Amino acid sequence: VPARRVGWVGEAGVPLIAADPDAPSGHEAGTATWVCPATGRRYVERDDTLSPEEAQASSTNTAEAPARNREDQP
Template sequence: MISVEASADVSEDAAIGQGAKIWHLAQVREGASLGENCIIGRGAYIGPGVKLGDNCKVQNYALVYEPAVLGVGVFIGPAVVLTNDVFPRAITSDGTLKTEDDWDKVGVTINAGAAIGARAVCIAPVTIGSWATVAAGAVVTRDVPDFALVAGVPAKRIGWVGKAGLPLRADNGTWVCPQTGSRYGEHDGGLREVSD
């Protein structure tokens, strides 16, 4: 069953997966695609053609501009902004109002399991790796590797996180999750899970 609050504005041309919940004052634009069990918080905006995988959570007042693509299980914190214009201007160089034809949209891609903290801003075009965490208030201006923990303005890697979201601890050349015991090894500037 899909649950849409009466004050939400959901386009008839949007594809909404089973189990989705769309809260008060949220807007889901034409051509957007929400996977199963997605939650769209109060006042959140999902732009035209944006794609969300199953089990995504977009918290209150987050702005997900097209052509963003979110993988399965992505968390978008309150008031997060995913931009879509590298050189924003309201008018062209001759002073006329820009139209849709004057705009070259670029998107933010967020891979499976990643989390974006409250009020963070991701400046398109960037890719956030699987299971990565962007700290609250960070401004992401370049790609983030899988399992990276980034913070600051501009965001820089300050550590690694596991699938449980907790910072990993170094242990004899690998990284270990304190909750699950899963081990990760560094590979090509990122991490990947390794078997014992």
């Protein structure tokens, strides 16, 4: 039986919640916005792919990027 996605989980390992569950207008078709309740980081879902929201990634999370890079190194 093929697996199916039942939700998204953010980098903190916490299930994401819909940022705008009652506001389908204003979004492109096939997009949704999700937010991590632990970190507040926002994600955009487009065509079944989840990506960090660009405005959030370029401003607030710049301090996080070096920490993640250090963890990725052996």
